[in-house]
Amino acid sequence: MALSNDRRIGKHAILLLLSDDSDEHLEWLKQLNWKSCTGKVGSMDAHKVVAAIETAAKKTGVINPDLYRESHALYHAIIEALNGITRGQVQIGSVLRTVGLSFAVLRGNPYENEHEGDWVAVSLYGTIGAPVKGSEHETIGLGINHI
Structure with a gap:
């Protein structure tokens, strides 16, 4: 069960x-037979961030929208990544904060044994701060969950 x-x-x-050269990285991921998508979202509402990431993952085939366990795994990975962005308090607009984020969703098997199955990772990078231009700072978050 070693993690490769x-x-x-x-x-x-x-x-x-x-990555400044995401095409090269995507080629590597294709060799691993992993699925991925990227996008951007900005909002004062955490539910809009979740919705944007879920929609992108479903539309690109990273997860199957007809299988609840896949949507559920993605949801938990998103919430874990948002915990990193918001420092443990998944609140944005309710505490007068806004985010401008880029995201990546990645699905694959990180183990040497293929029977371990797929996992999903969500990474977020961007800015968070008061909804006043120039009142933000960088932030990053990562969430990983098994499917």
């Missing part, structure tokens, strides 16, 4: 998100 060093799903989700 070159298949660390969280590391790859962050690298995909922050």
Whole structure:
């Protein structure tokens, strides 16, 4: 059940998100037979961030929208990543904060044994702060869950 060093799903989700050359990274992920999507979202509402990431993952085939367990796994990975962004308080607009985020969703098996099954990772990077231009700072979050 060893976790393979070159298949660390969280590391790859962050690298995909922050990569200046995402095409090269996507080629590597294709070789692993992993699925991915990226996007951007800005909002004062956490539920809009969740919805944007879920919609992108469903539309691109990263998760099957007809299987509850896949949507459920993605939801928990998103909430875990949002915990990192918001420092443990998944609140944005209710505490007068707004986010401008890029995201990456990655699905694959990080283990050497294929029977371990797929996991999903969500990485978020961007800014958070008061809804006043120039009153924000950088932030990053990562969430990983088994499917």
